[in-house]
Amino acid sequence: MSIALNGTNQWVNLGLDLPVLRAVNGGTLMAWVRVTPGTLLGSQMLTYATGGAGTSDLSRLAIEVNPVLTPTVRILARSQDADGSRITAGATSLPTGLWTHVAGVVDYVTSMEYVYFNGVLDGQAAVAAFTAPTSNTNSRNGAIGAQDTGSGGFFPGEIEDARCYGRALNEAEIATIYAARGVDGIVAGLQARYLLNERADGLVAVACADISDNQRNGSPTNSPVYVAGILRDRRKLVKVR
Numbered sequence: 001m002s003i004a005l006n007g008t009n010q011w012v013n014l015g016l017d018l019p020v021l022r023a024v025n026g027g028t029l030m031a032w033v034r035v036t037p038g039t040l041l042g043s044q045m046l047t048y049a050t051g052g053a054g055t056s057d058l059s060r061l062a063i064e065v066n067p068v069l070t071p072t073v074r075i076l077a078r079s080q081d082a083d084g085s086r087i088t089a090g091a092t093s094l095p096t097g098l099w100t101h102v103a104g105v106v107d108y109v110t111s112m113e114y115v116y117f118n119g120v121l122d123g124q125a126a127v128a129a130f131t132a133p134t135s136n137t138n139s140r141n142g143a144i145g146a147q148d149t150g151s152g153g154f155f156p157g158e159i160e161d162a163r164c165y166g167r168a169l170n171e172a173e174i175a176t177i178y179a180a181r182g183v184d185g186i187v188a189g190l191q192a193r194y195l196l197n198e199r200a201d202g203l204v205a206v207a208c209a210d211i212s213d214n215q216r217n218g219s220p221t222n223s224p225v226y227v228a229g230i231l232r233d234r235r236k237l238v239k240v241r
Contacts, residue, residue: 001196001197001198001199001200001201001226001227001228001229002032002034002158002159002160002196002197002226002227002228002229002230002231003144003145003158003159003160003196003205003211003220003224003225003226004036004157004158004224004225004226004227005145005154005155005156005157005158005159005224006038006154006156006222006224007036007038007039007040007043007154007155007156007157008038008154008156009154009221009222010145010154010220010221010222010223010224011143011144011145011146011150011154011155011221011222011224012143012144012145012194012196012211012218012219012220012221012224013141013143013150013218013219013220013221014048014141014142014143014144014192014194014218015141015142015218015219016140016141017138017139017140017141018048018138018139018140018141018142018192019138019139019191020048020139020142020164020166020191020192021048021060021061021135021139021164021166021191022135022136022137022138022139022166023134023135023136024108024134024135024166024167025107025108025109025133025134025135025167025168026105026106026107026108026109026166026167026168027061027077027105027106027108027135027164027165027166027167027168028103028104028105028106028163028164028165028167028168028169028174028189029045029046029047029048029061029062029063029075029103029104029162029163029164029165030046030063030101030102030103030104030116030161030162030163030165030174030177031045031046031063031101031102031144031159031160031161031162031163032099032100032101032159032160032161032181032230032231033045033094033099033100033101033102033155033157033158033159033160034097034098034099034100034157034158034230035071035094035095035096035097035098035100035156035157036096036097036156036157036158037096037156038156038157039154039156040065040071040094040155040156040157041065041066041067041068041071042064042065042066042067042152042153043064043065043145043146043153043154043155043156044062044063044064044065044143044145044146044147044148044153044155045063045064045065045102045144045145045155045159045162046062046063046142046143046144046159046162046164047059047060047061047062047063047064047076047142047143047146047147047148047153048060048061048062048139048141048142048148048164049139049140049141049142049148049149050078050080050081050137050139050140058078058081059076059078059085059147059148060077060078060079060135060139061075061076061077061078061104061106061164062075062076062077062104062148063075063102063103063104064076064153065094065155066089070093071093071094072089072090072091072092072093072094072115072122072123073089073090073092073094073102073104073115073117073122074087074088074089074090074104074115074123075087075088075104075105075106075113075114075115076104077104077106077108077113077127077130078130078131079108079130079131079132079133079134079135080130080131080132080135080136080137081137082131083130083131084128086106086111086113086127086128086130087113087127088104088113088114088115088123088124088125088127089115089123090115090116090117090122090123091122091123092117092122099230100117100118101116101117101118101119101177101178102115102116102117103115103116103169103174104116105168105169105174106168107168108130108132108133108134108135109133109134110126111126111127111128111129111130112124112125112126112127112168113125113127114168114171116171116174116178118178119174119175119177119178119179120175121171144159144162144194144196144218145159145224150221158227158229159196160182160195160196160197160229160230160231161182161193161194161195161196161197161231162193162194162196163177163190163192163193163194164190164191164192164193165187165189165190165191166189166191167188167189169187169189173187181230181231182230182231194211194218195231196211196229197226197229197231198210198211198226199226200226201226201227201228202225202226202227203225203226204223204224204225204226205220205223205224205225205226206220206223207219207220
């Protein structure tokens with residue numbers, strides 16, 4: 001099963017002051033996605049915001065759809081609120097109706113960003129130096145399928161196996177996760193994972209208990225439904241710490 005989002009107002013709220021991307025030298029976000037027809041440009045698949053309670057709420061690390069011209073995948077990153085957005089886009093357009101694995105990687109020390117498409121490097125760039133090579137603030141909030149506060153950027157399609165790693169994964173590690181499809185405990189550094197495939201086809205996700213992960217549950221907003229997905233024949237293995 002997978003979570004199906006309507007691209008209008010459905011998303012998963014990952015909560016406040018998340019224990020991810022703190023005191024890290026890099027980060028990696030990834031997910032399996034399948035696009036359905038809709039307003040795709042500028043939509044977001046997985047995003048976390050900087051700062052703690054009472055501070056500004058800016059996208060800290062996100063994988064999203066390029067809002068300009070073509071629906072390629074891009075990464076948006078900053079280490080702290082003081083940074084402007086460092087953005088790097090891939091070259092391959094997201095297809096409609098096909099499951100695709102997307103990933104964005106940032107290395108705060110080398111100021112490099114990478115985009116992966118189905119386990120293969122699809123774009124990379126050296127960006128302006130980050131304010132803090134070691135990111136040292138809590139993630140204020142996060143979201144799946146929308147901007148981190150759910151105020152826009154709604155994703156039209158299905159999402160499964162969304163993950164956050166607290167380091168910059170390399171190309172071989174990204175390829176390993178892509179090839180294993182749904183298997184856990186094979187690459188170190190996992191900080192949060194949302195399977196998004198727990199329930200039967202057609203059931204509505206309305207409560208935190210409907211969205212499990214290895215950290216905390218996310219809250220479905222506006223009742224997305226479960227539909228046939230890519231990981232339905234996989235089972236989570238014991239995570240290696």
